[in-house]
Amino acid sequence: MAKKGAKRASKAGGRALPGDAAPRAGGSGGSGGRGRTGGRGRGAEGMPPPVSLDPVVRAIENLRRIRTRAEPKREVQEIMTPEVARLRHVKAALGGLDEQWETVVPPELRERCWPRGVSRRVLTVATDNAAAMYQLSMWLRGGGEVALRSATGQRVSRVKIEMVALEEGDGERGG
Secondary structure (H helix, E strand, O other): OOHHHHHHHHOOOOOOOOOOOOHHHHOOOEOOOOOOOOOOOOOHHOOOOOOOOOOHHHHHHHHHHHHHHOOOOHHHHHHHHHHHHHHHHHHHOOOOHHHHHHHHHEEEEEHHEEEEEEOOEEEEEEEEHHHHHHHHHHHHHHHHHHHHHHOOOOOOOOEEEEEEEOOOOOOOOOO
């Protein structure tokens, strides 16, 4: 499409025809991103004007300048607000059991297993791999469940272990 516009412009003696498809920076005249007022166009902020005299190359350079935009800057609070709300939700679902979990469960299991919630005195524990699931199961059978029950003041009658698939950036892990 840009080739047709370039051919039309060359037939018209270098002037652009009304139906030209060659994109222009900022929607103003083709003077390197500068409009009638001499100011810079929208997409030409901080970028030098195109160096090529070929209209096709100039159109491609203008498209590159317009399409590559930096990601808008977000405030830290804007990013952290949903995470804080999610953590509050997880903490409320655990009802304070996360502190007892930290004191009773061995550190090597805490790295790969985490509490997700309590429902009807059943503590749900999540893990992301089968080896950790097996180790947690063996720890619970070896007296860990009794220790967890006594630390929580009999609010937990049994522990259910779930396998979860975590992907990068997944906010499923709580506690």
